[in-house]
Amino acid sequence: MARRAARLVPSYSFAEEEFFAADGAPDAIVQQRRAGFEQLAAIYRERFAKTAAYTAEIADGIPDIRFTSTYRVPFQFSPIVRENLSAGSFYQASSGVMLTDLDGNEFYDLTGSYGVNLLGVDAYRETIAEGAETAADLGPTLAGLHPVVADNVRRLQAISGLDAVSFHMSGTEAVMQAVRLARYHTGRTHLVRFAGAYHGWWDDVQPGVGNPLPAERTYTLADMSEKTLKVLASRKDIACVLVNPLQALHPNANAPGDSTLMGAREKPLAERQAYADWLARLAQTCRANGIVLIMDEVFTGFRLAARGACEYFGGIEPDMITYGKTLGGGLPVGVLCGKADLMKRFREDRPADICFARGTFNSHPYVMGAMDAFLRRMESDQGRVLYDGLDENWNARAAALNERLKAAGLPLRVANLGTIWTVHYLQPGRYHWMLQYYLRAEGLALSWVGTGRFIFSLAYGEAEFAKVADRFMAAAQAMDDDGWWWLPEGDARKVLRKRVVSEMLHHALR
Template sequence: MSYLSYAVPLGSLALALPMLKQRLELSRAKHRSLAGHSKMAKQLAKWLPGYAFDEARFFDCDGAPAEVAAQRRAAFEQLGAGFAERYSKTLALTAQAREGLADLQFTGAYRVPFQFSPLVRARLKVGAFVQSAEGVHLTDLDGNTFIDLTGSYGVNVFGVDFYKACMAEGAQIGQALGPVLGAYHPCVADVVTRLQAISGQDQVSFHMSGTEAVMQAVRLARYHTGRKHLVRFCGAYHGWWEDVQPGPGNPMPPRETYTLQDMSERSLQVLRTRRNVACVLVNPLQALHPNKNAPGDSTLVDGSRTAGYDRAAYTAWLKQLREVCTERGIVLIFDEVFLGFRLAPGGAQEYFGVKADMVTYGKTLAGGYPVGVVCGRRDLMQRFREKRPADVCFARGTFNAHPYVMGGMAAFLKRLDTPEIQALYEDQDAKWDARAKLFNNTMAEHGLPVRAANMQSIWTLMYTQPGRYHWMFQYLLRWQGLALSWVGTGRFIFGLHFTDTDFDEVLKRFVAAGQQMQAQGWWWQGEQTHKSIRRSVVREMWQHLRA
């Protein structure tokens, strides 16, 4: 054989080796869970069979003895009747609205694991309407009051009364202009100055939601770097648009997105060696549950939810990330839509002591009005090139900088500087860690298999024993007068205005609900383990696939 016949394949192999090495590094930097493998997760979601337990199987799918199943059935029926009577007006309007409101249909279907969902929706209905809010309380259409642990999806940092005042002042500020758009209200100039000071960034742009703000930040990063790919970390949420939600929930396949393992040296190595990464997105909320999707009770299949926050470790990770992004010319974006102004007056940048290249805000910033904001370096925020006038980075929106929204933001930022609000930030870590410790000690003292992990005022509930009925806890908590979002015990969002007295009342209601869970047999243990439950679920799926 000629020399050429050896040289060509060897040369091809030599050329391919660097690419193969990069591909291997990328694969190793992904988290081993499905949350880290978007394509695989989407395929599994298509394959997963839908099935529901009948009434007999509903109450003993964990192998509980007949007397426990009967106990559960009686308690379930009694609670359903109690809901129907206590919340009758609220449930009636919810049923009426559900017929035409797709959001209600979706959230109603995903409150609990899908095997239980049809019967729960039919027999244990939850209302979606409230008529008033004051202090830490919500009041439904029937006059029932609840302590609010929903936090309005993160908007409510300082309490509803604070936001009512901001919204009223914002409406008053914007009233003279009304719906005039395009021209700015004079308050915008002061808002920009305050945001520059808070964010430590040079320029600001306004948008209509947090999702839009993240979209614009990523678009600007791509525009200025000339690179296509973004990096997000496993489990992190950055809104519902295509590139940042590459797994189930998005009908499009993953494209210019790398989903890497959070807090991993292997991920840093990918950033050091890839030349196509425009930006890295960081949602600091992931520090509470790194590499896991947002927790919800619909995924409480066996009760093996885990969470835990280590401020020092996450701070060290962000500093490493900052160093590598600087070294490689990658835009570091802090997505503070959820946590902005909760951890500290200057947000996550101040709290962790790490400065990003761009920051996105939303939720709480407009004082109760919908908003999205991008703050960034001057060179990154520019949307055009003087020397290439046709090469622009477009981003507009009809309601950007709406006078009422800008007025609400001005009111919010003015109040943020007051001594009363600044005082709420003092010793936050210590205050909320002490409350979490009190919660966990109280649960242990009462023999309840429930523990909390927290990142300051954001909490997640965990369970110390395996089980298939932990999801039932959310309904008994509601019965005890605690308002929860549709994700149930996956996330509680306290306001910083919660007093010790308020918290003590929450704790008392948790104990009452936990004792009901025990008395009604939902926490019957038997011989089950996490592994045995998962195997049982796999068998159920296989049987329904075969059928």
């Protein structure tokens, strides 16, 4: 249905007059916005010229740049934004919690390297260097395994509570192998994913927009739903259920991004105990019906607790766990841990019946060395102390920022799952996506999804976070002062929805 709906959305973009009045704002607000936009554009031209020019020069050769630069904002606004507010996609240095672009501008890093950067870039420099030293004698030889692999396996067995481990090149590959093994051992065809959950970009786990093929062996069910438990108990073709614990931040919704933001973003965070109770009931239902429960900890592993979301949400014991991101010590990796009977890739009574999975760079010596350095660090007193009061500390930081936003009368709040944050907008509006550009002007670096996700590293101390909070407040206040959060009279949500539908119908018919 999502793919069908996407094909019906017409392509159109706003001219300058429409750009500033897409919500029907009066002329005084339009002029206020225009002045603010021109001032912001001047800042971008002055500060980010070299980085933007370098990005433009190579953009045609890197399709990902074209995609991310185009889809940072709703498509109607994209051409004017790209022309005037391009900050580029390149950085030349990082240190502590800071990034430096090609113009020499320094930013507080809120990208978190898409989840990789848990400990901070300086710590990962150290683990990569230690890993390279560990593997130096064998070097980039892939003829067999470096002995450090065995140490990594023993540690991961202890962390996951599972019997066997396989190494892969990405989190996507680890999830693919988990699903393949579940289907192989159960003899069933279908997987279950929950609405909005991300498990990589391969076909079966991305059945909507972005995948040109129908995912015919995938059921997308509702998270935290009694009906879902009934479906799991009644169908006999379900091999496995995939859980991404990050969905507790926005149950049954896609990962938030500014490109699709044309209203309020106010999805409530699931209460921790309620989500833990749901996972416990889900695990019980899966066990009772022979369904393999796969906990996808590629993002949340090691970030929420020492044993990841399985520990954080009350000691969940899945049949398989996937890891990635931070576990590689700064290098690319995917890991699958599972029960012995599920991890076996052949049948002794039917020798030709195998479940194949290989990859040239699986268990690469340098990656295994960096992983060893990361795991040893997390086992040390230095690593264990990172989790002391972790949740309470980051919850308190979010609460303090929300108090400041409330006191200033600004229509936004933050929600968090530990160090993973998202911005909620308390009122509808067509310009919330503008906040990402004000934030960058204040020296805060975001990933291409904008205000949908901030990812902090544990290198942020109180002083660094205080500066981020001050800059966030300054950006939000500037955006408010420039008139972007003006509201039409009456039910603003209905008024704005009607305008968007009218625009689309007009352009579709034309």
